[in-house]
Structure formats: C-alpha cells, structure tokens
Amino acid sequence: MTLVAEEVRIEVPVSGAPKRGVVSRLVSRLGNGFVQLLLALVALFWLVPVFGLLIASLRDESANTASGWWTVFTKPSELTLDNYADLVANQAVWQSFLNTFYIAVPATVLVVVMASLASYALSWIEFPGRETLTVVVVGLLVMPIQVALIPVAKLFGTFGLFGTITGVVLFHVAFGLPFAIFLLRNFFTGIPRDLIEAARMDGATEWVIFKRVVLPVAKPAIASLTIFQFLWVWNDMLVALVFADQDSAPITVALRAQLRQFGTNIDLLATGAFLSMIVPLAVFLVFQKYFVQGVLAGSTK
Amino acid sequence: MKPRKFGLSSSVDAAPGRSPRQAIPFLLPALVVLAALVLYPLVFSLIRSFFDASGDEFVGLRNYVDTFTDQRTLTAFRNNVIWVVVAPAAVTGIGLVLAVLTERIKWATAFRLVLFMPMAISLFASGIIFRLVYEEEPDQGVVNAALVGVHDLFSPSSAYPKARPRDGYTPTDAGYVATAPSRAGDTIMVPLVGFPPQDVPAQALPASQPTSGNGELRGLVWLDVSVGGKAGKVDPIERGLPGIQLEAVRDGKVVARTTTGDDGRFTFPDLASDEVVVRLPESNFALPFRGLTWLGPSLITPVIISSWIWIMTGFAITFIAAGLSAIPRDALEAARVDGATEWQVFRRVTIPLLSPVLLVVFVTLVINVLKIFELVFVIAPGSVQSEANVLALQMWQVSFGTGGDQGAGSALAVILFLLVAPAMLFNIRRFRRERS
Known part of the structure; x- marks a missing residue:
C-alpha cells in the first residue's frame, strides 16, 4: 500500500x-x-x-449421462425430484438413513453425559493421579482408530455386538470421549473457583454442584461438543464399515456398494450423498457458531 | 445439610471435593469405556502384530518386515509421504493468505462460512462430489468440460476423428500418403471409411464424380460406407465430405493445399506438370481432445489432495483468523509508522507473531493427513486404488478387505500409531506448558 x-x-x-x-x-x-x-x-x-x-x-439418469449438470441453465425443465422419491422408496437406503440417526443420537448423548461427569471430576475433585489421567486423555486425542479396529472387532464378536448398532455406538463413544473430556475440562476449569467453593460451603454434594452449578454455566461448551460429536458420528464411514452389518449400516456404508458403477449411477450416488449431507448442512447453518468452535477445539482429533 | 447422593466419603472431616472417592462415580463410566475400547486394544494390537495371520504362531517382527517389503504397502508409504509433504503446507499457506485477505473485506464472515462448509459434510460425500468434478467424460466432469472448452477455443478439434482412406494410402505421422503418384489432369478418388454417417456435417451434399480436365488435379473425398453399396464406388446415397484438407507433396515439400467442398470435390489448381503425391494431413482425423484422465493412475493422488485442500482450507482460515485477531494492533501500527510496506509488515511482524498458531494448524493437518482414508476409498476407482493407496486404507484392506491378515493389519496399525506419536507428545507438551 x-x-x-x-x-x-x-x-x-x-x-x-x-x-x-x-x-x-x-x-x-x-x-x-x-x-x-x-x-x-x-x-x-x-x-x-x-x-x-x-x-x-435433481436430474434423471439419462440426462446425467447425456450431458453435464451445467447444461441445466439452458434446460431447467430437466430438474426433477424423482431421484429422491426413488431413493426414499428404496427400503435399504431409507433404513440406512434411519440407522445413521440411531447411531449418531445415542453416540452423542452418551459421550456428552460421560464426558461431562469425567470432566467435572478432573476439574473440581482432587484425587491422586488426576494430573496423570488428564495427560493420558490429552495423549489419546490423536489416537488413530486403526489401533482399535481389530481388537474391538474380536471383543464385539465375543459379546455378540459385532454387526450391531450398539457396537458401532460404543466404538464411537470410546473414541469420542478423549476430545469431549478435553474440551469440557478446559471449560470447566475456567469456572470461577468461588462459585464451586460457595456451593460446597452450603453443603452441596458434588452431584448437586455438577448439576446445578457447572452444567448451567457450561451450556455453550456442551452445545459445541454436542454438535461436533453428532456430525462426527453422522459423517463416519470407517467405523461403520468395520463394525456394522447390512442391517445396521449407516448411509455412507450403504451407498458404498454403488461406487463401482460411478459413471452410470451418478443419479443415485449424487442423490444419496446429498441426502446424507442435508442433516449436517442444516445443523451447520443453524448452529454454525457452536460448530466452528467445536471444530477449532477438536481439530486435533 | 442435604443428604449426599454419593455417600462414598466415609471420612467426615475431609472437605467436600477433597475426597478422592467422590471422583469415582464421575469417572467410572468414561474410564471403563476408554480402558476397554481404547487402551486395551492398543496393547492388544501391539501384541497381535507379533503373531501370524491366524493368531496362533508367534512370528516376531516378521509382519513388520513383510510390511516394509510389500509393494502395495510401500506405495501407500510413498503416498503418505507425498501427502504429508504437500498437503498440510499447502493448506496452511492458502489459509494464511486468505485469512489475511479476508481482513480487508466486509463479508469476511460469509466468506469463512462458505469455505468452512465442507468441514460439516462427510468425507464420503466430499469424495462423491470430487469424483463427479473430476469424472473423465467431459459430458459429466466439470473440470474436463472446462479444459476441453478452453482447448477447443485455441485449436478446434478435427472434423473426422478416426476416419481413414479405404486403401491406396499409407498412414504416416504427417497423415495418409497416397501410394501412387498423380499429376495435373488426373482425377483421384479418395473413399473414406471408419466414420459414422450420422456424424457427417449437415451441409454435406451427395458425392458426385468429379469432372476431369483443364490441366488441374481434381478428385473426390467421400464416405464410402453405404449399406449394400460397392466398396470404392460412389453409390447414390453416399455423401461427399466437406472441409477435408489435402496436400500435394513433391520431393518431400508441400507444393499445394486445398480443401474439399460440400460435395466432397477438390481441385489443385496451378500444379506444374511434375508428379506429386497427394496426402491427407493427420489434422483431418485427429481424435478430439477429451481432457485428462484425472482418476487414472498418474494423477489420482494430486486429485485427492486437491479435494482435501477444498475440505480443510476453511478450517485453516478460521483458526488463523482467530490468531490474527489476537495480534496486538499496536505492533502492526508501529511497523507501519516506521515506514514498513504492507509486505514487510506481513513478513516481519505478522508471521513471527502468528507462528505458534501456524504450527498448531500445521501439526493438526499432518495428523489429519496421516489418517486419511475415506477420500481415497471413495475418489479412487477400484482399478487405481492401489496407486492411490495410503496406510490407513491399506490397514483396512489387509485386515478386513481382501487381505484378511490381522497380524499384518495390526503391524500397520502400530506403525500408524507410531507415526502420530510425535503429535501426541506435541499435544501433551503444549498442554503442560499452557497449564504452568
């Protein structure tokens, strides 16, 4: 300048x-x-x-194979919702779409609950080894899930959880916890000490302090975590690829079989991919502030 | 006093919150899950990696030796190295530039929102998006469509790709050369085949026998492919081919050029009486430019990296922008008052002050890159997946895909763990430093 x-x-x-x-x-x-x-x-x-x-x-198969999507500007009449109607009518795909909810919702709730509890202990209850435990959690942040795929597959096999939604959920919970604890602990430790001490002076139990003092204050952090974790699980493919079977597969895994004939079934793949994106995009647009905060905090994952 | 819900504390004089036992119910659920599904598996994988595929026989380090000699795994290693070297630096650089630039526009929030959006959708969906973007067929993939458009703007494609003379011509690099010489006054017939009649230009007229004479070399180029027609003869429904270029060559030099008319007839005027050889240049029959094979073996990794850049840039911008806003304005102003140019302010003040943030972004991106799986899995077509292979994908393939060898798979998992271990230490050190 x-x-x-x-x-x-x-x-x-x-x-x-x-x-x-x-x-x-x-x-x-x-x-x-x-x-x-x-x-x-x-x-x-x-x-x-x-x-x-x-x-x-939004274009049918013949239109997609005959010309690129950009020709829609000259032929807007080609637009149709038929692909979506077909997809929703497809029992397997629709079931996988529902499965994605059945996996993502419990995996999110469990992580938020377990991580809030653990973070409270790590922040406000003194116990031997607290420092070490916190460092272990920080270390686990970047743990590649690959190290657990084979052993957990075996473990789930033993307990009859392999190929079930419960199994997929449990795995997501385990690998969601380190970041969740890390994020909430960072927030909880920022709560003014006086607030906690005052409650203790009044004789409040740890449970009551957690519920009445910490949780209400921590709402923004919990919101960030909830959104981040939900989208993380919603968008997963690898975990479900290993642990889900045909009946419990989320939409990413269900659509995978279509990849082989990419050129000829763009209509199906594009529709399926967009269907799977609608929920994350909606969540993102509505809760962008919380989501961006969650991603920035959870980027190490 | 309210009754305690978690009456685990037996010591009366310990202040609430000072009793270790009260931590147990809070920690237990998380610890059980972490121990059973993260820590125990880590140990198990380590041990498992020393056993063979069936898990019965101890094989020492053989899985690791095999891993480092297996061609597929080595390709995966090579690709991971390419990824780590190129992708995080590219995203950090682009992110830095865009973050600085967004400070100068009013719609910065909207801009960041748009670039952040790919972070919200699944890598699977992003993979589909880019598979479509890079689809080879220019009627489907937008990149090749754009390339073809630009290419054809500068060098229009040939009118008759793959067409060739029926006989009497030798294919050479320059085009089809007549085997027999001709001279002024001759009439030559050039029947072409190998071209679909429906693709003949609309202005083409029925082929008609050229009239000889006038001391000119004349002839006809027509599409000799009618059903039931005679090969090498002009049949009634056969059409001439307009716009074909012909050259008359004498002693290796082109002495005359001409182009066929709508009925396929051509004339070389003003040829001297010496013999010439007629040639149909290659440019008549060149295949049209169809763009690049993005999803083929040679370009697949750069293509997948580009899609990753699309996904991660928004993250880098947002992270770096947060760091930028934390830089004291005074430092920048002081430099400007001292007469520094904007570039000098950027180089000497902004970047040094920002370097801790840039390091965090970079390390984060490296970890992300090491675990890359879905993008390769979705974007690389099955036939080139071995070319695009990365460690995380190879681990899945070996253990659950076609391989079924959990010993080798465990070794790969351990290697992956060791690769991110430095990042683990980086995080722990950063965490400790922030606390003290």
Missing part, C-alpha cells in the same frame, strides 16, 4: 481536514476491488462442486 505517499500528501498544505492522496485512494480502492474479486472467485470455487452435486441429484 502507499503509506509513504500519504505522508507526503499530508505535508502539502490543503484546506480542510487532511485527506488521503488521490493516487493512494485509487490504488487502495483498486487493490481492494481486486481482493474482493479474488475472494469472490475463491468462494465460487468452493460452492461449484457442491452445486454440481445438487443439480446432478
């Missing part, structure tokens, strides 16, 4: 308040216009792929 020019201008006697030089203003405005244009193009770049998928999901 043209800071030097500005200073020179200011020394020139001008009437009225000191103004920025014409050249400086022009360059700044042009520069700004350029930045605006560049970022607008970048944003467009980010939107086009999603838009393409959406349009592809």
